[in-house]
Amino acid sequence: MLGKLTIDALPFYSGIAMAGALTVVCTALSVVALITWLGRWRYLWTEWLTSLDHKKIGIMYVTLALIMLVRGVIDALMIRTQQAFAFEPHGYLPPDHFDQIFTSHATIMMFFVAMPFVLGLLNIVVPQQIGARRVAFPFMNAVGLWLTASGAALVMISLVIGKFSTAYWTAYPPQSGIQFNPGVGVDYWIWAVLLSSIGSMLAGISFLVTIVKRRAPGMRLMMMPLFTWAALCTSILIIFAYPALIVAAALLGLDRHLGTHFFTGLQGGGNVANYVSLFWTWGHPHVYILILPAFGIYSEVAATFSGRKLSGYNPLIYSTVAITVLSLVVWLHHFFTLGSGADVNAFFGSAAPLIAVPTIVTIAAWLLTMYRGRVQFSVPMLFTLGFIVTFLVGGVSGFLFAVAPASIHDTTFRVAHFHNLLIPGALFGYFAGYQYWFPKAFGFRLDEKWGRRAFWCWIVGFCLAFLPLYVLGLMGMPQRLNRSDVADWQPYLIVAQCGVVLILFGIAFLAVQIAVSIRDRAALAVPGGDPWNARTLEWATASPPAAYNFAVVPEVHDIDPWWTMKQEKTGGRRPSRFHDIVMPGNSSAAIVLGAMSFVFAFAMIWYIWWLAAVGGLGMFAALLWQTFHDRAGHRIPASEVEAIENHRAVSCVVAVGATT
Amino acid sequence: MTDADVTADDDNETGATAVQRAIEEKTYGFWIWLISDAIIFALLCAIFVAMAHSTADGPAGHTLFSLRHIFAQTMVLLASSATFGFASVAIAAGRGRRAVLWLGVTFLLGSGFIAAEIAEFHSMAIADAGPWRSGYLSAFFTLVGAHGAHVSVGLVWIVLLGCEVMLRGVTPFAASRVHRLGLFWHFLVMVWINIFSLVYLPAFL
Numbered sequence: 001m002l003g004k005l006t007i008d009a010l011p012f013y014s015g016i017a018m019a020g021a022l023t024v025v026c027t028a029l030s031v032v033a034l035i036t037w038l039g040r041w042r043y044l045w046t047e048w049l050t051s052l053d054h055k056k057i058g059i060m061y062v063t064l065a066l067i068m069l070v071r072g073v074i075d076a077l078m079i080r081t082q083q084a085f086a087f088e089p090h091g092y093l094p095p096d097h098f099d100q101i102f103t104s105h106a107t108i109m110m111f112f113v114a115m116p117f118v119l120g121l122l123n124i125v126v127p128q129q130i131g132a133r134r135v136a137f138p139f140m141n142a143v144g145l146w147l148t149a150s151g152a153a154l155v156m157i158s159l160v161i162g163k164f165s166t167a168y169w170t171a172y173p174p175q176s177g178i179q180f181n182p183g184v185g186v187d188y189w190i191w192a193v194l195l196s197s198i199g200s201m202l203a204g205i206s207f208l209v210t211i212v213k214r215r216a217p218g219m220r221l222m223m224m225p226l227f228t229w230a231a232l233c234t235s236i237l238i239i240f241a242y243p244a245l246i247v248a249a250a251l252l253g254l255d256r257h258l259g260t261h262f263f264t265g266l267q268g269g270g271n272v273a274n275y276v277s278l279f280w281t282w283g284h285p286h287v288y289i290l291i292l293p294a295f296g297i298y299s300e301v302a303a304t305f306s307g308r309k310l311s312g313y314n315p316l317i318y319s320t321v322a323i324t325v326l327s328l329v330v331w332l333h334h335f336f337t338l339g340s341g342a343d344v345n346a347f348f349g350s351a352a353p354l355i356a357v358p359t360i361v362t363i364a365a366w367l368l369t370m371y372r373g374r375v376q377f378s379v380p381m382l383f384t385l386g387f388i389v390t391f392l393v394g395g396v397s398g399f400l401f402a403v404a405p406a407s408i409h410d411t412t413f414r415v416a417h418f419h420n421l422l423i424p425g426a427l428f429g430y431f432a433g434y435q436y437w438f439p440k441a442f443g444f445r446l447d448e449k450w451g452r453r454a455f456w457c458w459i460v461g462f463c464l465a466f467l468p469l470y471v472l473g474l475m476g477m478p479q480r481l482n483r484s485d486v487a488d489w490q491p492y493l494i495v496a497q498c499g500v501v502l503i504l505f506g507i508a509f510l511a512v513q514i515a516v517s518i519r520d521r522a523a524l525a526v527p528g529g530d531p532w533n534a535r536t537l538e539w540a541t542a543s544p545p546a547a548y549n550f551a552v553v554p555e556v557h558d559i560d561p562w563w564t565m566k567q568e569k570t571g572g573r574r575p576s577r578f579h580d581i582v583m584p585g586n587s588s589a590a591i592v593l594g595a596m597s598f599v600f601a602f603a604m605i606w607y608i609w610w611l612a613a614v615g616g617l618g619m620f621a622a623l624l625w626q627t628f629h630d631r632a633g634h635r636i637p638a639s640e641v642e643a644i645e646n647h648r649a650v651s652c653v654v655a656v657g658a659t660t
Numbered sequence: 661m662t663d664a665d666v667t668a669d670d671d672n673e674t675g676a677t678a679v680q681r682a683i684e685e686k687t688y689g690f691w692i693w694l695i696s697d698a699i700i701f702a703l704l705c706a707i708f709v710a711m712a713h714s715t716a717d718g719p720a721g722h723t724l725f726s727l728r729h730i731f732a733q734t735m736v737l738l739a740s741s742a743t744f745g746f747a748s749v750a751i752a753a754g755r756g757r758r759a760v761l762w763l764g765v766t767f768l769l770g771s772g773f774i775a776a777e778i779a780e781f782h783s784m785a786i787a788d789a790g791p792w793r794s795g796y797l798s799a800f801f802t803l804v805g806a807h808g809a810h811v812s813v814g815l816v817w818i819v820l821l822g823c824e825v826m827l828r829g830v831t832p833f834a835a836s837r838v839h840r841l842g843l844f845w846h847f848l849v850m851v852w853i854n855i856f857s858l859v860y861l862p863a864f865l
Contacts, residue, residue: 136685201696209689213681239692243699251707251802260791260798261716262707269714269795274707281703582678628824 003607004184009162014097021160050586052138053547054123057145059441061120062434064145066510068112068152073507075105077500080465084497086483087490095482099166100185102480104155106169107189111196112152114290114422117430118234119144119203121293124441125433126207126231128538130224131216131556133548136209138584139626140202146594147199151192153598154605158188162605165189168480170279171252173263173272178256184605190253191601197242197249204238207231216537219556222317225536226310229317230296233324234289240328241285248278276338280331288327290422292320294429295362298384301432302366303560304534305381306373312365313559319358319365326355333401337409353399363388378532379451383432386459387424394420397470413473416466423462431458431510438517439531443544444524450513457506465499468492527651535560542648548581548636551645574649578638585634589626593619683836690840694847697810701851704803705858712862714795721800721863724789730860733776734852737811740769741849744842751838756830759838763822766845770815777808800859807855810848817841 011017035041048056078101082091093101127135135141158164165185167176176186211232215224224232252275254260261268263275303310310316332340332348366388375381397417400408408414439445472492477484517524529543540562541549552575558564600615602608747762781801784790791801821841824834 137689140689205689205692205696208692209685213685213688239696240699243696244703247700247703247707254791254798254802258791260802261714261795262711262798262802264795267716268793268798269711269716270798271710271714271795274710278703278707624820628820 001608001610003603003609005161005606005608009184011160011163014094016093017097017159017163024156024159045588046586049591050588052142052584052587052590054127054135054138054141055441055545057142058120058123058125061116061123061145061148063120064149064152065113065115065117065120065430068108068116070507071156072105072108072113073500073504075101075108077504079105080493080497080500082483083481084490084493087485087487090483093482096163096166098482099168099480100164103165103168103185103189104158107165107192108152108155109422110169110286110290111193112148112155114426114430115196115200116145116148116152117427117434118290118293119148119200121297121430121433121437122203122207122231122234125437125538126228127210127214128440128541128545128549129228129536130211130214130219131537131550131554131561132210132214133550133553133581134214134584135206136213137206139587139590141206142587142590143593144199144201144203144206146591147202147597148196150594150598150601151194151196151199154188154192154195154601157602158185162188170283171249172279173252173255173275174265176252176256177264186256187253187605190249190256191605193249194246195597195601197246200238201242201246204235204242208235208239211235216554216556216561219561222314223556223559223561225296225559226299226313226316226320227293227296227536229320230292230299233320234292237285237289237292237324237327241282241289243282244278245282245286248275248282251275251278273338273340276335277331280334283334284331285327287418287421288323290426291429292323294387294426294433295320297380297429297433297436298366298387299362300534300536301380301384301436302369303373304436304532305376305378305384306370307376307533308369308373309535309560309563310365311368311372312361315361316365319361322358323355326351326358330355336401352401356395356399359395363392378435379446379448379455380432380436382452382455383428383435386455387428387432390420390424390459390462394424407476408473410479411473412469412477412479415479416469416473419462419466419469423466428458431455436532437538439524439526440538440543440545443526444517444521445526445531447513447516447520447524450509450516454506454509454513457502457509461499461502461504461506463499464502465496468495468499529648530562535563537561540565546641546644546648547583548641551575551578551581551641574645578642578645580638581636581641582633583636587626589622593622593626596622679832683832686836687840687843690843694843698847698851701803701806701854704799704806705854708799708803708859711795711799714799716794716796718794718797719787719789720796721859724784724787725860725863727860727864729776729780730856733773733780734856736769736776737773737849737852740766740773741846743769744845748838748842751825751830751835754830756825759830760822760826763818763825763838767815767818767822770811770818774808774811774815777804781805803859804855807848807851810844810851814841814845814848817844 011021035044048060051057078093079098082093082098085091086093091098123135123141127133155164162184165171165176165181165188167181167186167189169189171186171189174180176189211224211228251260251262255262255264255270261270263272264270265272299310299316330348330352332344333352336345336349366384377385394417397413397420401414401417435446435451469492472489475489477486477489526543529541530539531543532539537554537556540554554561554565596615596618598615600612600619603611603615743762743766747759747766750756750759750762781804784797789797791798818841821834821837825838828834
């Protein structure tokens with residue numbers, strides 16, 4: 001009846017695991033209780049959970065990312081604490097539990113923080129940046145969100161029921177094989193990855209089509225804002241790279257449950273190298289799936305807060321495209337030590353450093369933009385500047401990895417290197433975008449003071465946490481070590497521990513920032529809709545935007561169309577006539593499909609076949625119901641559009657009057 | 661997609677142009693999805709090639725496959741591609757009933773293909789040449805099985821769209837759905853040609 005699921009799946013074996021499980025359960029229950037107490041279920045369901053509005057989906061994506069970020073950072077704190085104090089006596093985490101934590105840390109950060117953050121910002125910003133009223137496939141876009149959310153839910157529930165994988169986030173066989181990992185942990189990993197991968201692919205296709213097909217009249221490709229360019233390149237990479245991860249994870253699952261021999265070492269004729277190759281065929285482009293949108297954000301922020309046109313608009317685009325292409329042909333540099341032969345290693349060893357060339361071009365373009373501009377040091381700009389400095393260090397350390405025989409592979413030097421790329425290169429970018437576009441999504445700015453405090457905690461914390469790992473790597477400390485008996489390492493590990501505590505403060509300050517900003521929202525309001533004197537089209541809509549974004553779809557003749565409109569004093573001019581606007585209505589099929597995918601995956605993990613059938617049929621039914629239910633969409637009558645636009649015009653005038 | 665191909669979002673977009681546009685976007689998106697699906701098949705093919713000699717002292721292709729069986733299976737699938745073409749022609753002519761008829765024939769041919777494949781898999785499994793036997797057979801079953809699973813999804817889809825055309829007639833939406841299903845179906849036939857030349861043919865040479 002319940003497959004492999006027994007009472008033993010509950011974490012009675014360890015106090016720490018029990019505490020984790022209780023935290024998850026209590027938090028979930030208290031959220032449910034709070035919503036019930038406030039009586040907001042209906043509101044939540046009709047306004048958010050069933051919404052197909054890309055802005056709301058974006059906000060939900062970012063919320064998911066921030067929640068999972070907290071979990072990921074707590075995991076990081078536990079790892080650091082273990083390593084800092086596990087000298088000689090073995091620390092507070094047994095090896096099996098330690099392995100689960102670093103696996104879930106990396107899995108969460110990659111799939112459930114970085115990806116949803118990227119997709120969330122894409123959702124909020126890209127349609128408005130290209131002058132579109134909606135994305136091309138609103139339903140598919142929503143399904144992407146709910147599949148990602150159900151993958152995240154799988155990782156969370158593995159804290160309560162069963163254990164998570166101990167095979168690290170790359171899940172290399174044979175460590176992830178049935179022999180060394182007979183429990184359900186790796187299956188949780190496989191299903192979480194599969195669900196979120198399919199979700200990301202749906203989002204990628206949706207954005208590619210939106211950008212290609214839904215740009216405002218007159219907007220040529222070489223007029224698109226850099227963030228939209230980054231979104232386009234990221235979507236292409238998602239479509240090309242994610243199939244490799246899906247294949248890798250699926251074949252791993254077949255090896256585990258059907259006894260196939262894809263990766264099972266020599267017995268049976270399998271070959272581990274195939275898994276490693278498949279995984280990084282996705283894994284390397286994935287780095288750029290995460291970093292390119294951040295680059296796009298840096299471009300927008302640098303131009304806006306320098307008060308001038310982006311220097312080197314064309315070179316920036318060519319660099320973005322070059323990085324996109326190169327990222328697909330360098331995956332082997334993730335496993336030089338596998339022994340692919342001198343010629344193969346030499347090819348990839350030469351290709352990898354080439355990516356530095358377009359990257360340097362982009363950095364030069366941002367620096368030039370700032371050099372010629374009048375820089376305002378607001379929070380998004382601080383994150384951008386912090387990124388440029390720290391990212392260079394990470395990039396330079398990457399050069400050392402292009403040297404195939406160096407002895408730093410698989411040491412903490414590598415850990416330091418990729419955190420050095422992904423924290424400044426990706427996460428700081430998302431934070432910059434989050435601070436920059438928050439007023440776009442909600443109509444009020446985030447508090448500057450707490451934003452600065454969060455920034456300083458993050459950047460100092462980051463340096464403290466990871467620069468010592470470079471040193472440790474050069475001293476020869478292997479990565480993922482549960483404990484050690486080398487006294488020389490411990491001081492560095494304690495410094496790293498301090499760093500992660502500072503980062504924790506950074507997160508707390510971001511939370512305080514939200515609370516303070518909500519409290520002071522009247523003072524921080526942006527009735528004009530354009531608090532930063534920005535340049536691109538998303539600021540031409542109201543903040544927060546009406547459901548339809550643009551009452552009249554703008555004509556574009558140039559890059560930075562909103563800036564041009566402001567110069568010509570045509571921005572925000574009221575049109576003489578309004579028309580009905582048809583927008584996609586709500587659909588509960590998307591969230592039902594996501595929920596059913598969770599049921600299906602959970603049942604597959606635990607071998608509960610009847611439940612898997614329920615989940616599978618549920619997904620199918622939701623899909624059918626949506627597909628063959630030809631809705632005309634939700635028509636917003638011209639009178640309502642006019643009322644909304646009039647209200648906006650009035651509040652703009654009031655705002656201008658207040659500032660002058 | 662060229663740079664100059666700028667799309668318009670006309671304010672006075674009428675219902676018909678909105679429908680036309682939605683259909684265009686869906687077809688374009690479907691092509692993109694087919695690309696990603698093609699990559700999945702390409703990777704499975706690559707894995708198969710990498711494991712072509714990993715028989716682990718188990719049976720190899722030439723002892724397992726029957727040329728006549730595979731040839732018949734291939735012909736049935738190719739014929740189904742042609743009958744789907746007739747269905748598309750009927751849709752273009754607005755003749756729903758005829759389209760449903762041809763879709764039905766395609767369904768029968770597709771089911772025949774799947775039945776033959778199941779028979780082949782079953783005969784191999786009882787001869788202890790299942791996917792658990794060797795890396796070569798794992799790759800074989802996964803590649804061919806993934807194709808078979810796609811064809812099966814296509815069969816379900818044919819039934820659904822057949823019902824739609826029957827009940828609602830040849831609406832623009834229904835026609836565009838049949839068009840996309842056609843893309844999917846012909847794509848699967850092309851994938852099969854690749855599988856035939858990569859998996860089966862070398863065993864007989």
